[in-house]
Amino acid sequence: MTSTSLRRHKATGTLVVLGALLATGVGYAAVTSVAEASAPATAASATLVEEGRQLYLEGCATCHGLGAQGINDGSSYGPSLIGVGAAAVDFQVATGRMPLAAPANQAPRKPPVYTPEQIEALAAYVASLGPGPAIPTEDQYDSSDADLAEGGELFRTNCAQCHNAAGKGGALSEGRYAPTLMNATPKEIYEAMLTGPQNMPNFPDSTMPEEQKQAIIAFVEHLQSGDSPGGFALGSLGPVTEGVFIWTAGLGLLLAAAVWIGAKVR
Amino acid sequence: MSDSQGKDLATVEHGEAPLYPLPPHRPRTTDTDPRAARRAQRQVATQFALSAVLTVGFFVAYWVVPVDQTVELGPFGVWSLSNLLLGLTLGGAILLIGTGAIHWAKKLMSDEEIVDERHPLGSPEEDRAAAKEMFDTGLAESGFAERKIVRRSLIGALLLFPLPFIAFLRDMGPMPGTSLRNTIWKKGTRIVVDVSGQPLRPEDLQVGTLVSASPEGLDEIQEEEGTQNARAKASIILVRMSPDEIRSDQSPEGETWAYEGILAYSKICTHVGCPIALYQRRTHHLLCPCHQSTFDLADSGNVVFGPAARRMPQLPITVDDEGYLVAQSDFTQPVGPSFWERG
Secondary structure: HHHHHHHHOOOHHHHHHHHHHHHHHHHHHHHHHHHHHOOOOOOOOOHHHHHHHHHHHHOOOOOOOOOOEEEEEEOOOOOOOOOOHHHHHHHHHHHHOOOOOOOOOOEEEEEEEEHHHHHHHHHHHHHHOOOHHHHHOOOOOOOOOOHHHHHHHHHHHHHHHHOOOOOOOEOOOOOOEEEEOOOHHHHHHHHHHOOOOOOOOOOOOOOOOHHHHHHHHHHHHHHHHHHHHOOOOOOHOOOOHHHHHHHHHHHHHHHHHHHHHHOOOO | HOOOOHOOOOOOOOOOOOOOOOOOOOOOOHOHHHHHHHHHHHHHHHHHHHHHHHHHHHHHHHHOOOOOOOOEEEEHEEEHHHHHHHHHHHHHHHHHHHHHHHHHHHHOOOOOOOOOOOOOOOOOHHHHHHHHHHHHHHHHHHHHOOOOHHHHHHHHHHHOHHHHHHHHHHHHOOOOOOOOOOOOOOOEEEEEOOOOOOOOHHHOOOOEEEEEEEEEOHHHHHHHHHHOHHHHOOOOEEEEHHHOOOOOOOOOOOOOOOOOOOEEEEEEOOOOOOOOOOOEOOOOEEEOOOOOOOOOEEEEEEEEEOOOOOOOEEOOOOEOOOOOEEEEOOOOOOOOOOOOHOO
C-alpha cells in the first residue's frame, strides 16, 4: 500500500479522530493530575464533602460556627477549622476527643462517636475549606526502618518535657494535661505531631522531617512494649509513686524489722 | 539518797544503789532446754550458710546469665533476668547475714540485763582541784604570763598561720568573670534545630510550631571546651504565633526582636535553671516542670505563676541574606538562674 491509498482508507478518518482524542485526554490528564491530587475536592469526593458538611452542621457547628470559622464570643469557644486539614479532623474525631461532651480546658480521649466512614466525610469537608495536612498514609507512619536511638534522642528533646520521659503523660496548667502515649497508634502519633492538637505545638515536616517522625514513633512503640529492664517501674510516674512506695512499703519493712529486733524472746 | 533533792532524779551518786532495780530475770527456753538451743543454733547456721550459697549464686548469675536476657513476670511486666538475679542473690545474702546475726543475738547470746547507771557528769571535787593546781604550776614554770614577748610572738604566729588556707580558696576559681552574662550567640549566628542541626527559614515554622534550637557550630565549641556549658546557656526555643496574638515582647522602642510572629526565648528557667519547653500553644504559656513557674511568651515572657522572679530572656532574631533565621545579637541579659552580682 502506498501512502496515498492509506490516507484514502475507509477507517483512516475514524482512527485519526480516535488518536487525537486519546492524545488530548492523556495530555490533559498529565497536566491536571498534579493539580487534582492536591485540590481539596475532586468530582468523585464531592458527595463525600457534602455528606461531611451535613454531619458538621449537626455535630460541630455549635462550637466551630456554621462556616467553621470558629466562635470566640466569651460564652463559647471553638477554634477555626479552616486550614487545619483532614489529619486534624481524623485525629480529634477518631480518638473521641471531638465532639466534646462539655466545654472544658481539656478534651479527653474517649470512644469515638462517629464511624470511620463518617470521619472520612467530616475530614473531606474540613479539608475542602482550606489547604491543610492530609491524613498520613501507612508509608508515612511506618516505623519499621526507623532508627530507634535517634528516635529516643528526638523524643527526649521534643516530647518528653510534656509527655514524660517514659511517655506516661503529665500535668499542664489549669486542668490541662499531656495525655499518656501508651495507647496511641502510630497514625495518631503522626497526626498529632503534624497538627498539634489542643495545646500541643505542631512539628511540621519542615522542622521535623518524616523519617524523624518515624523514629519517634518507633521509640514510642518501644516504650509501649512495656519492657522495664531496671525492675518494677511503679508506673514510671517519677517521685509520686516512688515516694508513696518507699514511705509505705520501705518504712513499713524497717518498722517491722525494728519491732522484731526489739521483741522479747520467751 | 539524802542529797538527791534538787537534782535530776535519775542521777545516782557514785557507789549508791540503783534508783530503779531491774525486774527479775526470766530465762529463755534456749537457756533451759538444750534441744531448743541446738535448734536455734541450726537456724542461725542455716541462715549464714544460705547467705554463702546466695553469694556463690551471685557469681553464677553474673557469669552465666546474658545481660540482655529478659523474663516475663506476669503483672510486673518484662524484666532483665540478669538484674533480677543479681539483686536477689546479693540482697538476699546480706539480708540473711543480718537476720542470722539478730537471731543469734536474741536466742543464744547471753541475755543477762545489765544496767549502766547514770552518774553526775562533773568530776569529783578533788580531781578538779588537782587539775587546776597542775595548770597553775605549768603557767608559773613556763613563764607564759611573765615573758610577754614570747607570748605575743606566739599569738602573732598562730594568728597568721590560717591565712595560707584562705589563700587556697582562690584555687577554687577562677572567678566566672563575664561568662555568666554571655552566651555564644552573636550577631548573625544561625539558629539550627537541636539534635538534627538543620538551619531554619521563617517559612519552616507554622503558627503553633515549637522548635528546640541551638546556635550553629555549638558541637565544635562543645568538643573544644569538653563541657556542655555552652549548650547549657545557649539553648533556646522558637515558637510561632500569629502576630496579632503577641501582646508585647522585650524589644526596646524602635527595635524588632521577633520575626513575623516567630519568637526566640531562652530554654533555661530563670528560677533554678531547669531546661523547659512545656509550651501550651493556645495559651502561649511556658511551664517549668520543676517548680511550676509559668511564663507568658505572648507577653514578653513575663512570669504569670510560680517562684521564678524574672521573665524569660528573649533572643533578638531576624533573617540573613540567604533567608535563614539568625540572632541579631547575644541575649541582652544573663540567662538562667539569678546570682548575686546580677542584681
